[in-house]
Amino acid sequence: MKLPYAEPYRIKMVESIKKSTIEERKKWIKEANYNLFNLKSDQVYIDLLTDSGTGAMSDKQWAEIMLGDESYAGSRSFEKLKNAVKDITGYEFFIPTHQGRAAENVLFSTLVKEGDIIPGNSHFDTTKGHIEFRKGKAVDCTIDEAFDTDLYHPFKGNIDLKKLEKVFTDNAIEKVPFIVITVTCNTAGGQPVSMKNIKAVSELCKQYKVPVYFDAARYAENCYFIKEREEAYKNKSVKEIAAEMFAYGDGMTMSSKKDGLVNMGGIIALKDEEVYRNAITYAIMFEGFITYGGMSGRDMGALAVGLYEALEYDYLASRITQVQYLGEKMDDFGVPVQKPIGGHAVYLDANKFVPTIPKEEYRAQALAIELYIVAGIRGVEIGTILADRDPETRENRYPELELVRLAIPRRTYTHNHMEYIASALKGIYDSRAEAKNGYAIVWEAPIMRHFTVKLKKI
Numbered sequence: 001m002k003l004p005y006a007e008p009y010r011i012k013m014v015e016s017i018k019k020s021t022i023e024e025r026k027k028w029i030k031e032a033n034y035n036l037f038n039l040k041s042d043q044v045y046i047d048l049l050t051d052s053g054t055g056a057m058s059d060k061q062w063a064e065i066m067l068g069d070e071s072y073a074g075s076r077s078f079e080k081l082k083n084a085v086k087d088i089t090g091y092e093f094f095i096p097t098h099q100g101r102a103a104e105n106v107l108f109s110t111l112v113k114e115g116d117i118i119p120g121n122s123h124f125d126t127t128k129g130h131i132e133f134r135k136g137k138a139v140d141c142t143i144d145e146a147f148d149t150d151l152y153h154p155f156k157g158n159i160d161l162k163k164l165e166k167v168f169t170d171n172a173i174e175k176v177p178f179i180v181i182t183v184t185c186n187t188a189g190g191q192p193v194s195m196k197n198i199k200a201v202s203e204l205c206k207q208y209k210v211p212v213y214f215d216a217a218r219y220a221e222n223c224y225f226i227k228e229r230e231e232a233y234k235n236k237s238v239k240e241i242a243a244e245m246f247a248y249g250d251g252m253t254m255s256s257k258k259d260g261l262v263n264m265g266g267i268i269a270l271k272d273e274e275v276y277r278n279a280i281t282y283a284i285m286f287e288g289f290i291t292y293g294g295m296s297g298r299d300m301g302a303l304a305v306g307l308y309e310a311l312e313y314d315y316l317a318s319r320i321t322q323v324q325y326l327g328e329k330m331d332d333f334g335v336p337v338q339k340p341i342g343g344h345a346v347y348l349d350a351n352k353f354v355p356t357i358p359k360e361e362y363r364a365q366a367l368a369i370e371l372y373i374v375a376g377i378r379g380v381e382i383g384t385i386l387a388d389r390d391p392e393t394r395e396n397r398y399p400e401l402e403l404v405r406l407a408i409p410r411r412t413y414t415h416n417h418m419e420y421i422a423s424a425l426k427g428i429y430d431s432r433a434e435a436k437n438g439y440a441i442v443w444e445a446p447i448m449r450h451f452t453v454k455l456k457k458i
């Protein structure tokens with residue numbers, strides 16, 4: 001008998017979330033200038049803005065909060081975290097940071113110089129930002145299949161070896177200080193990278209003597225997908241898979257707000273002592289002394305426990321199943337979603353959902369606003385507003401995909417919440433023919449406009 005899916009935990013403490021009426025939400029979103037970032041959390045019923053730092057900690061993590069050692073140097077909490085990182089990654093050297101982009105800031109300060117080229121699989125915005133800020137260039141070498149949303153490929157985060165080798169041969173190799181493999185690939189929709197691909201990339205990089213670094217924000221989810229989708233790994237534990245994966249690289253940066261199962265924190269872990277020696281100067285300058293790096297002792301303790309919990313098979317199966325369940329339910333309703341469903345979010349395809357709204361009127365944003373007004377659910381636009389203007393012509397850039405991302409926080413919402421989200425979207429989808437008008441920009445910032453943009457209804 002195949003038993004149904006159910007969460008491998010029960011609830012010990014609850015946090016109230018507020019219901020509201022359509023009339024209230026219409027008023028609030030207008031006051032927020034039709035920008036979902038401007039809403040107060042109490043105006044939101046189910047918050048799917050991000051899965052970053054929004055998960056629930058366990059009783060064991062809360063116990064570690066009480067055990068936190070707040071000594072400036074050499075705290076027990078630091079030792080716990082250092083041992084956990086070494087045990088999981090195999091990397092000898094560890095620097096804590098206050099979040100993922102801070103880890104990038106510290107590591108790239110020592111590795112990236114003007115004119116450098118850093119290939120990878122669709123670098124995350126902050127990763128790209130930290131490369132470009134240092135006048136380097138991030139080159140996307142993701143496989144072509146990743147850009148076809150209707151095509152099924154089990155590992156759409158994979159790196160195209162030919163594209164990668166071309167970067168090595170077209171440029172002076174000393175201009176390529178390292179490559180970044182992002183697991184899972186956030187920008188490609190939470191799509192995983194296969195072990196076969198990681199191994200092949202690592203071998204190619206060895207030939208050219210180019211180090212390999214992981215952006216490991218969702219490495220545990222990636223290892224779960226390897227176990228589920230790569231035959232050779234089906235009998236290995238997720239922790240064993242992680243150990244093999246990290247062995248193919250030279251180090252990693254990580255936002256602990258994802259697979260660290262904490263609300264704030266970051267990690268740098270390194271094989272090479274010289275890189276570590278160079279990085280700690282920047283760590284002290286930007287983050288704090290090397291045994292706390294922007295984190296309090298109690299938070300390091302909670303992270304040490306969270307890292308292990310995030311590798312537990314039952315936890316991962318429940319997490320990924322919940323996201324897949326929501327995606328498949330919407331698919332059954334005919335609601336257009338990006339496929340295959342990734343690890344941490346479901347993406348609505350606004351071009352297929354509301355083609356009746358002109359693209360000049362920000363159809364993905366219009367859909368995200370409608371979802372909020374109808375059901376109190378907050379997602380985020382990944383479309384024209386996010387894509388911003390061309391720096392030269394100042395014209396809007398219209399990306400190929402207009403998406404609304406519904407990111408699912410870890411261990412936070414129940415099965416019933418997923419049913420509620422899917423039903424709300426079915427309702428909106430069934431009356432989609434009525435959607436005609438979108439929004440116009442009233443005010444926008446010169447860069448990163450999506451956070452502060454003001455809109456009006458057309």
Ligand SMILES: *Cc1c(COP(=O)(O)O)cnc(C)c1O
Nearest residue numbers: 099100101124126186217255257
């Ligand atoms: C979130 C994230 C980061 C940045 O981490 P922060 O903790 O938000 O600073 C970097 N890379 C990836 C893949 C991420 O998802």
